[in-house]
Amino acid sequence: MACSMCGESDVTTFEIHHIQPYSDNNEHEEENLILLCSNCHAKVTAGEITENEVLRLKISLMKGNNSAPQQKSQSNNVLNFNSGVNNGVVANKVEIKTQKKFIKISAPEGTIASSANHRNYIKRLIDRYHEFKTADVGKVKMKYTIIYGAIKKEFGAKWDMIPISRFERLVVFMHRRIDNTILGKTNKARNIKRYSTFEEYLQKYGS
Structure with a gap:
């Protein structure tokens, strides 16, 4: 598994980023989510990586271009999440298949x-x-x-x-x-x- 932005796979934490802020629509739509390492996520949140850059990358990934802008050479292992089930395979290429287009998760109450x-x-x-x-x-x-x-x-x-x-x-x-x-x-x-x-x-x- 690798960061969609920098291509780095040797990291301890990956985070899911909402391209359009969650507070704007309160929905987790697949087209609005992108997997980033914690370092790239911090840069996006801080504005060092612009929303337009993230959006262009997401569009590129949706078109089938799986190479991150700075991606290193990766193996072709595949990790399948079939209906949200992780079979425990660690890999560099991620294929996500879900039966539902929308996954709605509310922000923690009281925050x-x-x-x-x-x-x-x-x-x-x-x-x-x-x-x-x-x-x-x-x-x-x-x-x-x-x-x-x-x-x-x-x-x-x-x-x-x-x-x-x-x-x-x-x-x-x-x-x-x-x-x-x-x-x-x-x-x-x-x-x-x-x-x-x-x-x-x-x-x-x-x-």
Whole structure:
């Protein structure tokens, strides 16, 4: 089994990525899923690998091109998942056959991911932090994955898997990270708005 993006097979963890965010449709459609190693998944989440790149790769794979952009030479072993059954064969080429087109799995109840409004607001703050931090250090030196690691270290979970009961604390954390950037400090001193409140976000974008 190998990562669809980098072709690396010598990894400990593979993750399924939703090309279109799960919170947008709450469905696991096969055409919207792609298997990535944890490193590539982090880069996609951070924006280092764009959604368009992932989408082009998925379309290529659906057309029968099984070579990842940076894929190494692989063997032709085949792993069949017939109706979701894993026969225990470790292989580099994966063929998935399912009888159902849609597999619907709800986000864990009580997490930020279970609420589109809460999840989208936090993602908006993360994007805002990236914008301000990039203004500080420049695009070349910008490391998009750092904030995700900082959140996990502070809260003990991936940002959207944090209990919704700790949402306000996460908001304060993100506001502080934005305010502590050079641009954030400058705008704060000039009384320039750095971010919208959750209530303001709901008034404009809430469903």
